Amino acid sequence: MSTSTAPTPASAPVSKENPVKAPKAPKAPRRVRRRGETGLAGSLASHGVLTVASLIALFPILWLVYLSLGPDKDDYLHPGGIWDKMTFANYTFVLEHTKFFDWLKSSLIVTLGTTAIGVLIAATTGYAVSRMRFPGYKKFMWVLLVTQMFPVAVLMVPMYQILSDLKLIDNYFGLVLVYCTTVIPYSAWLLKGYFDTIPFEIDEAGRVDGLTPFGTFFRLILPLAKPGLAVAAFYNFLTAFSEVAFASTFMLSDDKYTLAVGLQSFVSEHDAQRNLMAATAVLIALPAAAFFYLVQKNLVTGLTAGGTKG
Amino acid sequence: MTVAIDRATGKRRGDREPGPGLGGRLKRGYHKHWYAYAMIAPVAVVLGVLVLYPLVYGLYLTLTDANSLNTVRTIGVNHIDATYKFIGLDNYADILWGPTAYDRFWSHFVWTIAWTAVCVALHYTVGLGLALLLNQKLRGRTLYRLILVLPWAVPTFVTVFGWRFMLADGGIINSALDALHLPSPSWLEDTFWQRFAAIMVNTWCGVPFMMVSLLGGLQSIDASLYEAAEMDGASAWQRFRYVTVPGLRTVSSTVVLLGIIWTFNQFAVIFLLFGNTAPDAQILVTWAYYLGFGQQPRDFAQSAAYGILLLAILIVFTSFYRRWLNRNEQQLAI
Known part of the structure; x- marks a missing residue:
């Protein structure tokens, strides 16, 4: 098991600077190992594998950050030289000479809109499917799954025509709606699983005390489902934030570009200026990373709490 | 693994008594589950308009020879109507x-x-x-x-x-x-x-x-x-x-x-x-x-x-x- 990390080439350069930390074994009298504790060799091996894996996970991102500090466009070919002339010039250039703040604004509007609407709708759907055995609920779940399978290519042209008929092209709300169709099915699945773990007695108690079905949902279940909601929000946020294909087709004016599209257009304009590209990429990653650290606490409990129930 | 109990009624699923006719079942189902349908309605509407309809339309497109030269488009002030035609299953073939x-x-x-x-x-x-x-x-x-x-x-x-x-x-x-x-x-x-x-x-x-x-x-x-x-x-x-x-x-x-x-x-x-x-x-x-x-x-x-x-x-x-x-x-x- 401990060797199951795929040996990617990235591990080659990093593993050199990866001495396995050997904690000094205390000279204690022999003690009985309790259950769940691993021996010294086992825990060293675990630490070793996890450290290598962490380095592989971190390295491409750190490398991007590092390259973004080099002032010259060919610096990525001579990374050693960057260390001596590190500068934030790329960042100031990007912030001053692009519509970065416009793009950030549209990204945040679209992303937060998708997150809010998506989580709310997915929560009502997930709750209905989790609690009420209405006819066709199982088919409905399968329909949701099938919508995950639609490739972008089929939907793009027809969606464009519908949106332009509804006058929603180049409009934040139109993009939010489109993103909702891609994020809601999985979020609803996820939340259904989470709601399944909340005891049904709570609903009954609420109903006995005279709450309507909607009241039970909003006042009892939603507050209890916070970890699940956080994960759904995380998923919605990231999906909407990093989507490129729809955004580049549906947003036409360049002050309404999302960050992803803005970066694309910036890349095609300044093709050779990789230092600027790197800086833009880092700037874009920041909001997503910030959001991630807001919700990460709930990630593990929220993601599969319900997945273990049949 | 699944405990087959209807959580809304507490009844065991699977061996329900013979129901009334289809109309009556629908009516009863509606009375019992209207809020479930209300909760699902937003998703159904959004998915229906923005996914199912495009899918049907996309399916139709595959039976035509549409490309960017013969679909509806606007060049300058001229509006040009679509001229693509139905060609059956030729695309798939x-x-x-x-x-x-x-x-x-x-x-x-x-x-x-x-x-x-x-x-x-x-x-x-x-x-x-x-x-x-x-x-x-x-x-x-x-x-x-x-x-x-x-x-x-x-x-x-x-x-x-x-x-x-x-x-x-x-x-x-x-x-x-x-x-x-x-x-x-x-x-x-x-x-x-x-x-x-x-x-x-x-x-x-x-x-x-x-x-x-x-x-x-x-x-x-x-x-x-x-x-x-x-x-x-x-x-x-x-x-x-x-x-x-x-x-x-x-x-x-x-x-x-x-x-x-x-x-x-x-x-x-x-x-x-x-x-x-x-x-x-x-x-x-x-x-x-x-x-x-x-x-x-x-x-x-x-x-x-x-x-x-x-x-x-x-x-x-x-x-x-x-x-x-x-x-x-x-x-x-x-």
Whole structure:
């Protein structure tokens, strides 16, 4: 098991600077190992594998950050030289000479809109499917799954025509709606699983005390489902934030570009200026990373709490 | 595993009394479940308008010869009406059996299958391995978890840019390989290495989701099962084989299915890594996008036909998968 990390080439350069930390074994009298504790060799091996894996996970991102500090466009070919002339010039250039703040604004509007609407709708759907055995609920779940399978290519042209008929092209709300169709099915699945773990007695108690079905949902279940909601929000946020294909087709004016599209257009304009590209990429990653650290606490409990129930 | 009790009524499902007629059933169902339908209505409406209708329309497009030269368009002030016509199943016939069908469809098809299989297998094994490691009592495991989820938290197009820097001709990976006196392949030009690089990057991006899902699954396995197994003298491997694996079954079957669907339709990684420079490393999704949006004239009809074929492949696969699960009496976590 401990060797199951795929040996990617990235591990080659990093593993050199990866001495396995050997904690000094205390000279204690022999003690009985309790259950769940691993021996010294086992825990060293675990630490070793996890450290290598962490380095592989971190390295491409750190490398991007590092390259973004080099002032010259060919610096990525001579990374050693960057260390001596590190500068934030790329960042100031990007912030001053692009519509970065416009793009950030549209990204945040679209992303937060998708997150809010998506989580709310997915929560009502997930709750209905989790609690009420209405006819066709199982088919409905399968329909949701099938919508995950639609490739972008089929939907793009027809969606464009519908949106332009509804006058929603180049409009934040139109993009939010489109993103909702891609994020809601999985979020609803996820939340259904989470709601399944909340005891049904709570609903009954609420109903006995005279709450309507909607009241039970909003006042009892939603507050209890916070970890699940956080994960759904995380998923919605990231999906909407990093989507490129729809955004580049549906947003036409360049002050309404999302960050992803803005970066694309910036890349095609300044093709050779990789230092600027790197800086833009880092700037874009920041909001997503910030959001991630807001919700990460709930990630593990929220993601599969319900997945273990049949 | 499922306790077949109707949670709304407390009745056991399956052996319900013979119902009234269809009309009466609908009416009763409506009275009993109107709020359920009300809660589902928003999703149904949005999906219906923005997914099902486009799908039907896309299906119609595949039966025509629509491209960007004959659809409705506006040039300057002139509005030009659509002139494309109905040509039946010719698009499908052309894709599947037409001249050069092997180069256009089947080679991409084979590569897509291989791509999906390899990526999902790697995601799952690496994710499971890391999840098992993180599930031990280990100093600093929260920190490890935070770092290991990072590839998921950073938007794909950002990380793919990072990888492009690293894989470029004079990039860090080739420099490192050179320093170790290993051959340095041209990752972004040579077909084999393009495919290798795509799988590598996609594995890097996809492992965190599997890891976190499986970690959740591991944590929900009852600890007393391990205790009992240990009392009975089960070795570590036996505990893994007979407690962990069955305990993860429902989570596994669900995440593997989702993983297959997502990887099969994985657009961003290949599109952003190569753009239009790698005709042989395109999977069917990116190839369909290229036909419809990446070339002139844009061939909407063929592109949509590819999309429908993709969807058909996935639906056939999913129904087989479901049947296979049912035969093994496993449940998807839905």
